[in-house]
Amino acid sequence: MQLVDRIRLGLAVGVAKAITTIVRSLRLGAASVLPGEISRRLHPRLLPSLFEQVDKGVILIVGTNGKTTTSLLLRTILEERGYRVVHNSSGANLINGLITALLTNTNLIGKLTADYAILEVDENVLPLVLKDCQPKYIVGLNLFRDQLDRYGEVDTIAQRWQKAINSLPQDTVILLNTDDPTLSYLGQQLSQKVLFFGLNEPELYLDEIPHAVDSIYCPSCGHLLDYQGVYLSHLGDYHCPSCGFHKSKTGVDSRQWPQILIGVYNKYNTLAAGLLAREIGVDLDHIFLTIKNFKAAFGRAEELTIKGKHVRILLSKNPVGMNETIRTVSDIQKIGKASVTLLVLNDRIPDGTDVSWIWDVDTEKLINSGGILIVSGDRVYDMALRLQYSHAEINGIASNFKLIIKENLQEAITTALQYTPTEETLHILPTYSAMLEVREILVGRKIL
Numbered sequence: 001m002q003l004v005d006r007i008r009l010g011l012a013v014g015v016a017k018a019i020t021t022i023v024r025s026l027r028l029g030a031a032s033v034l035p036g037e038i039s040r041r042l043h044p045r046l047l048p049s050l051f052e053q054v055d056k057g058v059i060l061i062v063g064t065n066g067k068t069t070t071s072l073l074l075r076t077i078l079e080e081r082g083y084r085v086v087h088n089s090s091g092a093n094l095i096n097g098l099i100t101a102l103l104t105n106t107n108l109i110g111k112l113t114a115d116y117a118i119l120e121v122d123e124n125v126l127p128l129v130l131k132d133c134q135p136k137y138i139v140g141l142n143l144f145r146d147q148l149d150r151y152g153e154v155d156t157i158a159q160r161w162q163k164a165i166n167s168l169p170q171d172t173v174i175l176l177n178t179d180d181p182t183l184s185y186l187g188q189q190l191s192q193k194v195l196f197f198g199l200n201e202p203e204l205y206l207d208e209i210p211h212a213v214d215s216i217y218c219p220s221c222g223h224l225l226d227y228q229g230v231y232l233s234h235l236g237d238y239h240c241p242s243c244g245f246h247k248s249k250t251g252v253d254s255r256q257w258p259q260i261l262i263g264v265y266n267k268y269n270t271l272a273a274g275l276l277a278r279e280i281g282v283d284l285d286h287i288f289l290t291i292k293n294f295k296a297a298f299g300r301a302e303e304l305t306i307k308g309k310h311v312r313i314l315l316s317k318n319p320v321g322m323n324e325t326i327r328t329v330s331d332i333q334k335i336g337k338a339s340v341t342l343l344v345l346n347d348r349i350p351d352g353t354d355v356s357w358i359w360d361v362d363t364e365k366l367i368n369s370g371g372i373l374i375v376s377g378d379r380v381y382d383m384a385l386r387l388q389y390s391h392a393e394i395n396g397i398a399s400n401f402k403l404i405i406k407e408n409l410q411e412a413i414t415t416a417l418q419y420t421p422t423e424e425t426l427h428i429l430p431t432y433s434a435m436l437e438v439r440e441i442l443v444g445r446k447i448l
Helices: 003-025 034-042 046-051 067-080 095-104 126-130 154-166 181-189 265-280 284-292 319-334 356-360 364-369 380-393 409-419 432-443
Strands: 057-062 085-087 116-121 137-140 173-177 193-197 226-232 235-239 300-306 309-314 340-344 371-376 401-405 425-430
Touching: 003 034, 003 046, 003 095, 034 046, 034 095, 046 095, 057 067, 057 126, 067 085, 067 116, 067 265, 067 284, 067 300, 085 095, 095 116, 095 126, 126 154, 137 265, 154 181, 173 181, 173 265, 181 193, 193 265, 226 319, 265 284, 300 432, 309 319, 309 432, 319 356, 319 364, 319 425, 340 409, 340 432, 356 380, 364 371, 364 380, 371 380, 371 409, 380 401, 409 425, 409 432, 425 432
Parallel strands: 057 116, 057 137, 085 116, 137 173, 173 193, 309 425, 340 371, 340 425, 371 401
Antiparallel strands: 226 235, 300 309
16 A cells, blocks of 8 residues: 555544544434545545455345344354454445444554455445445345335346446355345356355245235246245245246255244345355354344344333334334234334435335235234324225224324334233334434434
């Protein structure tokens, strides 16, 4: 590194650390983005300079849902085997957030000491990151429609991924979810080493394809795919009757793997993190032990005890994610362990300003399960209206359904806790910014 670059790096690091100290001291936030934004302006090539210092390689975790949980599990597995890991644990997954996470782990002159950097990356930002980074591993979890005001359709994003990955070295390892037709097809087009993961548990099939489904057409020829069954959204067992395209084989029996947390979606997160750890060289016994003792990331099936009541936060930021949390909550309600649910809908930049996606959510299942539903958030009346329409569609089935509207989030949480019996669990389903507000009210801080 030339002297000028060293001076620039040292200046960028010094400024970033000063900003971090100021922001956290004044309790203005987590300082997970701003330090990266400012330091990047001082040193435009800062990101590749930091990437180059990671000894064994950079690991990028991408996809619409599951990035934070998968990243944390993989980090935990590697750290328990003695590896030094850098991780953007705050969930800030745009370029400024990645820079901030890396800078946090440097010394005052910009020296980064780490075996691996595990970075969850926004699916739309991956091509930009790959311009500055040649990762050792990339994990693709899924592709769903997310924020309608920011992202295009899933096939457009996949095409950008393919173009960006094509330029990477041949020894880059790509791990993809074969149950997602778009990702399975992507893997079949790549020249790098590609590994696949997926489920082989037909007993977990949904009764029908949900409304929130994005990719049921063949990515090769455009014909409607023939599904034997779906696990969630468009993820499942499929083939194309027209061109013969089918899901890639995994060589892994998902039934033999323990699972972190609750929900079918966490089976995928478990497999992704565990199989990559195995590829790195961690033995299965240690992987399974870590999985069995794993604790949730903030807001992702995170469990808390508040005023003697058990609370579980299930981040729900798009149709697929909310459908899966509703599925999980409904299963728990069937065994009498939950009767109160709090839904918090915001429409801020981290959530996506277009909330029309709630009409793709199968909220009828919540109504059908009965119990008490409390709604809050910036768009509280949009959510209340959605639930009322669901109630009208199945009127007469859910006689014990009760809807409570609370504009004030503090009041909503207090009310939900009051209604929740001690022996049950209060489930909170918030969008992203709402999740941060919920955590701040419950535990005094937005993130861990």
